[in-house]
Amino acid sequence: MAVSQNGPLPAALTLPLRDVLRGLATPAAGSARLLQPAGRILPPPIRNALNSLAENLARPQHTAAIPVDDIHIVYGILHGTPPPEGARGAIARVLSYAVEVLRPASGRPPFLVSETVAALAATETVYHKAPATAPDRAADLFADLARSHSVGRVPGTGIGLDDADQAQIETTLITILVWLLTDRPQDSQEEPALLTLSDGLVTVMADDVAAARGGSAALAETLKRLSAMV
Amino acid sequence: MALPVTSPQLPVRKSIRRLRWFIGAFTQQVDRIAADTGNVFDTDQRALAEVFVEWLRAFEDQKPSDPEDRLPYVGFAAGLMLRTLLRHEPVRVMSKAHDADDTNPAYFWPEGYVYVAFCLNVRALVLEQDFQEKQATVPELSELRTWWSFRENTAADPALAMAFLDLFAGEAPQWSTPDIFRPGHGAQIAARFFEPIEAG
Numbered sequence: 001m002a003v004s005q006n007g008p009l010p011a012a013l014t015l016p017l018r019d020v021l022r023g024l025a026t027p028a029a030g031s032a033r034l035l036q037p038a039g040r041i042l043p044p045p046i047r048n049a050l051n052s053l054a055e056n057l058a059r060p061q062h063t064a065a066i067p068v069d070d071i072h073i074v075y076g077i078l079h080g081t082p083p084p085e086g087a088r089g090a091i092a093r094v095l096s097y098a099v100e101v102l103r104p105a106s107g108r109p110p111f112l113v114s115e116t117v118a119a120l121a122a123t124e125t126v127y128h129k130a131p132a133t134a135p136d137r138a139a140d141l142f143a144d145l146a147r148s149h150s151v152g153r154v155p156g157t158g159i160g161l162d163d164a165d166q167a168q169i170e171t172t173l174i175t176i177l178v179w180l181l182t183d184r185p186q187d188s189q190e191e192p193a194l195l196t197l198s199d200g201l202v203t204v205m206a207d208d209v210a211a212a213r214g215g216s217a218a219l220a221e222t223l224k225r226l227s228a229m230v
Numbered sequence: 231m232a233l234p235v236t237s238p239q240l241p242v243r244k245s246i247r248r249l250r251w252f253i254g255a256f257t258q259q260v261d262r263i264a265a266d267t268g269n270v271f272d273t274d275q276r277a278l279a280e281v282f283v284e285w286l287r288a289f290e291d292q293k294p295s296d297p298e299d300r301l302p303y304v305g306f307a308a309g310l311m312l313r314t315l316l317r318h319e320p321v322r323v324m325s326k327a328h329d330a331d332d333t334n335p336a337y338f339w340p341e342g343y344v345y346v347a348f349c350l351n352v353r354a355l356v357l358e359q360d361f362q363e364k365q366a367t368v369p370e371l372s373e374l375r376t377w378w379s380f381r382e383n384t385a386a387d388p389a390l391a392m393a394f395l396d397l398f399a400g401e402a403p404q405w406s407t408p409d410i411f412r413p414g415h416g417a418q419i420a421a422r423f424f425e426p427i428e429a430g
Contacts, residue, residue: 185250197249200279229286230249 068188070094074180078141079134083126088119091126091141092150098176099151101195111169114155121148135224138177139216142223145173174209174223175202181227198230242355243304247289252282259348260321268327269340277320285314292411299413301361305401306411308353309392313409315345316388335377342381349395366400 070090077083077091092115103110121144129140145151151169153160161169179198185191202209205226212222245251256278260271288310294303323340330337354365370376380394393403404412
């Protein structure tokens, strides 16, 4: 299909962004194309550079059921809602789910999650600390989960983890907390896409994220900034 | 799977600062132009995320505090977006329509056309929502020689895209250091070029 010499032109096009405005409650149809590997016909160096994100975008289609209720429980806890019964289990299940969604499709063996260790580790943040803000709570939860090795080769221990593994686990936890802090999508089936977007943002802002690992206050500030951007 | 989007209560000037809205809106723009032209595009999601982050940083860096500067900053921010898109080139045309007319900007430079359309559309929506202003339509937008100059000049200096976007939007381009915002300078210019939206 070709257009005439006089059109279309940007100003003459039906504004698709109006559809976005109208469709904010009904996300864009046809966006599945986003999930297609972008570099299929590109030269190898460019294709390789695209692989990581393309794999991430495709992965949520193959994961287990989205723990929607648990996600909302954890979101509420981070934002100051009194923890309901079973709150620690919800944190553990959400962690397990998110690590699976973010699992690289190839390369090194995936990390394992111990929901028991994660639930125990979350006790302090869920029941005993009273930070003022959601990002502060998220930073505390990060410390609990990282310190306990709830994610690892042998969960509950640091066995088998080199520095690169440790950095990857911490980045994964930060990605998950950015996702959990941000506004929930109107359609809960879009949670995996939101998590993937969070992963992309954390990847692009790797330098900021690395700098934020220096302390709880810096991490809380970075989590606040990134979650507002997703 | 569709992408998540932000609350419908958020105006575009706020939504554009959310990655989920940016990617969803940009993707819809690409899809719409592909449907209208027959061109086939591929979008690099990683590069698009980089565009978003770089643009947001640049946007915040020069964001004016004086309310009088808010209107001209809309056009400036749209120009920053175009500059950033041209730097990262997140879109690649995979094929053109079989009967593509290369004297039409949509076929002469398909990727540039997508970027300009997206930036003009976002700009127009913010102007309409926040200032009840209508973006002007100018002949330069359809002139091949202007697009040829746009493509050549921005290949050498992507910042010039900001001046070209002003031109396409009917404003007086600032060819010298277009990526530096000049507080207190643009309101009068903008007032001359924007048309009030008719009631009803």
